[in-house]
Amino acid sequence: xxxxxxxxxxxxxxxxxxxxxxxxxxxxxxxxxxxxxxxxxxxxxxxxxxxxxxxxxxxxxxxxxxxxxxxxxxxxxxxxxxxxxxxxxxxxxxxxxxxxxxxxxxxxxxxxxxxxxxxxxxxxxxxxxxxxxxxxxxxxxxxxxxxxxxxxxxxxxxxxxxxxxxxxxxxxxxxxxxxxxxxxxxxxxxxxxxxxxxxxxxxxxxxxxxxxxxxxxxxxxxxxxxxxxxxxxxxxxxxxxxxxxxxxxxxxxxxxxxxxxxxxxxxxxxxxxxxxxxxxxxxxxxxxxxxxxxxxxxxxxxxxxxxxxxxxxxxxxxxxxxxxxxxxxxxxxxxxxxxxxxxxxxxxxxxxxxxxxxxxxxxxxxxxxxxxxxxxxxxxxxxxxxxxxxxxxxxxxxxxxxxxxxxxxxxxxxxxxxxxxxxxxxxxxxxxxxxxxxxxxxxxxxxxxxxxxxxxxxxxxxxxxxxxxxxxxxxxxxxxxxxxxxxxxxxxxxxxxxxxxxxxxxxxxxxxxxxxxxxxxxxxxxxxxxxxxxxxxxxxxxxxxxxxxxxxxxxxxxxxxxxxxxxxxxxxxxxxxxxxxxxxxxxxxxxxxxxxxxxxxxxxxxxxxxxxxxxxxxxxxxxxxxxxxxxxxxxxxxxxxxxxxxxxxxxxxxxxxxxxxxxxxxxxxxxxxxxxxxxxxxxx
Numbered sequence: 001x002x003x004x005x006x007x008x009x010x011x012x013x014x015x016x017x018x019x020x021x022x023x024x025x026x027x028x029x030x031x032x033x034x035x036x037x038x039x040x041x042x043x044x045x046x047x048x049x050x051x052x053x054x055x056x057x058x059x060x061x062x063x064x065x066x067x068x069x070x071x072x073x074x075x076x077x078x079x080x081x082x083x084x085x086x087x088x089x090x091x092x093x094x095x096x097x098x099x100x101x102x103x104x105x106x107x108x109x110x111x112x113x114x115x116x117x118x119x120x121x122x123x124x125x126x127x128x129x130x131x132x133x134x135x136x137x138x139x140x141x142x143x144x145x146x147x148x149x150x151x152x153x154x155x156x157x158x159x160x161x162x163x164x165x166x167x168x169x170x171x172x173x174x175x176x177x178x179x180x181x182x183x184x185x186x187x188x189x190x191x192x193x194x195x196x197x198x199x200x201x202x203x204x205x206x207x208x209x210x211x212x213x214x215x216x217x218x219x220x221x222x223x224x225x226x227x228x229x230x231x232x233x234x235x236x237x238x239x240x241x242x243x244x245x246x247x248x249x250x251x252x253x254x255x256x257x258x259x260x261x262x263x264x265x266x267x268x269x270x271x272x273x274x275x276x277x278x279x280x281x282x283x284x285x286x287x288x289x290x291x292x293x294x295x296x297x298x299x300x301x302x303x304x305x306x307x308x309x310x311x312x313x314x315x316x317x318x319x320x321x322x323x324x325x326x327x328x329x330x331x332x333x334x335x336x337x338x339x340x341x342x343x344x345x346x347x348x349x350x351x352x353x354x355x356x357x358x359x360x361x362x363x364x365x366x367x368x369x370x371x372x373x374x375x376x377x378x379x380x381x382x383x384x385x386x387x388x389x390x391x392x393x394x395x396x397x398x399x400x401x402x403x404x405x406x407x408x409x410x411x412x413x414x415x416x417x418x419x420x421x422x423x424x425x426x427x428x429x430x431x432x433x434x435x436x437x438x439x440x441x442x443x444x445x446x447x448x449x450x451x452x453x454x455x456x457x458x459x460x461x462x463x464x465x466x467x468x469x470x471x472x473x474x475x476x477x478x479x480x481x482x483x484x485x486x487x488x489x490x491x492x493x494x495x496x497x498x499x500x501x502x503x504x505x506x507x508x509x510x511x512x513x514x515x516x517x518x519x520x521x522x523x524x525x526x527x528x529x530x531x532x533x534x535x536x537x538x539x540x541x542x543x544x545x546x547x548x549x550x551x552x553x554x555x556x557x558x559x560x561x562x563x564x565x566x567x568x569x570x571x572x573x574x575x576x577x578x579x580x581x582x583x584x585x586x587x588x589x590x591x592x593x594x595x596x597x598x599x600x601x602x603x604x605x606x607x608x609x610x611x612x613x614x615x616x617x618x619x620x621x622x623x624x625x626x627x628x629x630x631x632x633x634x635x636x637x638x639x640x641x642x643x644x645x646x647x648x649x650x651x652x653x654x655x656x657x658x659x660x661x662x663x664x665x666x667x668x669x670x671x672x673x674x675x676x677x678x679x680x681x682x683x684x
Contacts, residue, residue: 056101056113056114056115057114057115057116057117058085058114058115058116059116060116060127062114063085063114063116064131066085066087066114067128067131067132067135067164068131068134068135069091069095070135070161070162071087071088071091071095072085072086072087072088072164073086073087073088073089074086074165074167075128075164075165075166075167076112076166076167076168076169077121077124077166077167077168077169078168078169078170078171079169079170079171080121080168081117082115082116082117082118083115083116083118083124083166084112084114084115085112085113085114085115085116086112086113087101087113087114092113098113101113125166128164128166129164131164132162132163132164135162136158136159136162139158139161139162140154140155140158143158219294219295219296220292220293220294220295220319220323228287229280229283229284229286229287230284230287230288231244231245231284231288233280233284233414234277234280234281234284235407235410235411235413235414235439236277236403236404236406236407236408236410236411236439237276237277237281237400237403237407238407239398240270240277240281240398240399240400241281241284243268243396243398244268244270244281244284244285244398245288247265247268247285247327247373247375248285248288248289250264250265250373251264251289251290251291251325251326251327251371251373252289252290252291254325264371264373265373265395265396266363266364266372266373266374266392266393266394266395267363267373267374267375267376267393267394267395267396268373268374268375268376268394268395268396268397268398269333269375269376269377269378269381269389269394269396269397269398270282270375270376270377270378270398270400271377271378271379271381271397271398271399271400272379272399272400272401272402273379273401273402273438274379274438274440275438275439275440275441276400276401276402276403276438276439276440277400277438277439277440278377278378278379278400279331279377280439281400282295282329282331282375282377285327285329285375286327286329289327291323291325291326291327292320292323292326292327293326293327293329294316294319294320294323294326294327294328294329295329295331296316296328296329296330296331297330297331297332297335298330298331298332298333298334298335298336298337298376299332299335299336300312301313301335301336301355301359302335302336302351302352302355308351309336309351309352309354309355309358310354310355310357310358312355313355313358313359313362314358314362316328317362317372320372321371321372324370324371324372325371325372325373326371326372326373327372327373327374327375328372328373328374328375329374329375329376329377330374330375330376330377331376331377332377332378333376333377333378333384333388334378334379334380334381334383334384336352336355336356336359337356337359337376337378337384337385337388338352338356338383338384338385339383339384339385339386340353340356340385341353356385356388359388360385360387360388360393363388363392363393364392364393374393374394376394381397382599402436402437402438403437403438403439403442404533405431405432405435405533406431408430408431408434408437408442409427409428409431411439411442411443412427412430412431412442412446413427415442415443415446415447416446419446419449419450419461420459420460420461421460421461422460422461422462422463424462424463425461425462425463425466426463429463430445430466432530433467433470433513433530434470435530435531435533436531441473444473445466445469445470445473446466446469448469448472448473449461449465449466449468449469450465451469452465452468452469452472453465471514471520471528474528475520475521475523475526475528476520476521476522476523477520477521478518478519478520479518479519479520479521482519484519484524488524489517489653490649490653491556491560491564491566492517492524492525492566493517493525493649493650493652493653494555494556494559494560494645494649495525495552495553495555495556495564495566495567496515496516496517496525496526496527496552496652497515497555497645497648497649497652498551498552498553498554498555498556498634498638498645499515499527499548499549499551499552499555499570500512500515500527500648500658500663501551501555501637501638501641501644501645501648501663501667502547502548502551502554502634502637502638503527503529503548503551504663504667504670505637505641505667506544506547506548506637506672507540507544507672508540508541508544508545508672509544509545509548509672510529510530510531510532510545510548511529511530511660511670512527512528512529512530512659512660512663513528513529513530513659513660514527514528514657514658514659514660515527515528515652515657515658515659515663516656516657516658517652517653517656517657518656518657523569524566525566539581539587542577542581542587543581543626543630545577546574546577546578546626546627546630547630547631547633547634547637548634549570549571549573549574549577549630550567550570550571550574550627550630550631550634551634551637551638552566552567552570553566553567553570553571553631554631554634554635554638555638555645557635558635558638558639558642559645559649574627574630575623575627578622578623578626578627579619579623581626582619582622582623582626583595583596583597583619584596584597588619588622588626590618590621590622591615591618591619591622596610596611598610641667644666644667647666648662648663648666648667651666
């Protein structure tokens with residue numbers, strides 16, 4: 001469906017390993033937690049240097065205070081590195097200065113209550129001896145009589161009481177030293193292992209980690225895998241479906257074809273616009289075929305690592321040969337099959353080209369691939385490499401075109417099966433209202449119609465819901481909240497009325513369906529037409545369409561004496577159409593029967609033009625001449641029917657939406673419609 005002022009279900013695949021996905025995911029998380037614990041433990045040992053005791057480290061001031069009070073039980077020098085201080089139980093119970101010790105360390109532990117780090121063990125011994133001597137002198141002074149005399153027994157007792165015992169202990173640090181020196185290496189190994197698992201998960205590799213990245217990521221479907229799509233679910237596409245069904249028959253009954261000396265085709269390429277059902281056909285093949293079916297996207301071959309794409313191609317075909325006879329399906333093959341660069345350009349993607357070279361070799365190289373058929377789909381066959389399209393690789397190219405009116409009817413019937421429809425639904429009418437719609441577009445129309453009915457709290461989907469869905473898909477959502485002044489609204493009304501009037505009065509103008517001045521999407525107004533479905537187009541037909549496109553601006557100039565920016569989309573479409581007439585279709589008398597269109601898409605015309613500067617200037621002049629002639633023609637038609645234009649614009653201004661019947665009430669029936677029906681009956 002043409003429109004003015006506006007630019008224009010599948011099943012979830014299941015692989016063989018889906019049953020264990022939940023278990024595998026849980027085990028992966030457990031492994032990651034284990035790795036984290038190991039790394040933290042190694043880091044703690046390495047950074048802690050083996051000192052894992054629960055005692056508290058103190059300075060010399062605190063230690064000197066403890067020694068002078070005689071609260072120490074013993075002092076142990078460990079590895080000539082530090083000293084462990086053990087406090088007497090009596091002191092712990094009676095002295096409040098030991099509250100800094102935790103409750104768990106008030107009992108003597110293997111590492112004592114306090115730790116004192118010293119620089120040199122000999123100096124530490126001298127300091128301890130000095131404190132012991134000072135304590136001895138203090139006690140002997142307090143025991144002396146008035147004459148200063150101290151008995152020998154008191155001296156010996158004071159010496160015993162103030163003696164500070166130092167014992168030595170050597171720990172076995174073999175494993176600590178090993179972890180201290182090799183811990184960083186082990187941490188790097190674990191870090192690399194975890195990163196490889198993550199990279200492997202992102203790149204779809206198997207259980208071999210990053211070293212398995214070159215393995216194929218294709219999903220295999222066989223008789224045990226449930227694919228709920230069959231050829232019955234593929235509506236329309238009769239010719240394409242017949243050829244694809246024959247591919248399945250090749251593998252099911254090969255002797256039927258080889259008995260006469262024929263060979264099974266090696267490759268089938270599905271070509272067509274987006275949404276026409278190429279991938280759906282492949283799903284139907286997977287559902288119907290009783291042979292293994294490998295499915296993979298063209299982008300799955302391309303990775304940042306050199307050689308990965310070629311490796312995956314080799315692995316894919318090796319697996320396919322083991323399962324032969326089988327089918328390999330590569331969706332969006334243009335991601336890897338783009339034409340290779342010429343002239344040794346330095347900016348070429350060498351990795352993609354290496355992948356393509358490997359694919360070419362596997363499809364028809366020195367080796368053989370008996371029983372392996374390659375199916376591929378693309379909407380950019382013009383950019384594929386010629387070596388990929390030659391016979392022997394892709395022997396058949398199946399064109400999946402946009403559906404015609406009968407095929408659209410069949411597609412509507414498929415997508416309406418699960419909908420609650422009202423009694424006023426006419427599938428023939430809907431198929432006529434959706435010219436140029438693909439299968440995906442029709443599926444979207446059915447879904448949007450259900451949503452429209454649900455928003456209105458309806459119990460069934462009615463005809464108007466489908467029309468609203470078509471309008472929304474083509475023109476966008478209505479924006480009645482957009483503020484438009486009365487002057488702007490009147491200008492838009494005359495603009496759209498100009499389109500509708502000229503299109504109605506021209507022989508090859510498209511029949512009108514609906515005109516609205518309610519803003520939709522990016523457009524302030526829109527007109528819907530029902531173009532005739534034809535395979536070839538004449539100059540007169542295209543020139544009438546250009547005239548209709550510029551009629552909106554022509555109406556503005558005639559009525560208001562000035563023009564606005566509302567014709568941007570009209571001028572863009574008219575310019576492209578006129579340029580096509582001149583440069584592509586050879587319909588300009590001055591340029592002649594010459595076409596500068598590149599159907600292969602492989603010429604370097606983006607850098608150098610295929611014509612001279614003089615020809616370029618002539619093309620510009622011809623394009624301008626055509627558009628100006630169409631513009632003056634539109635002005636003449638509007639001037640000749642000015643009163644009817646005013647009536648139509650006023651109705652549109654008041655009601656904001658008009659239909660075909662409103663235009664017919666003002667201008668009368670189109671004589672061209674009667675002639676068209678008569679011509680059709682004469683042909684039949």
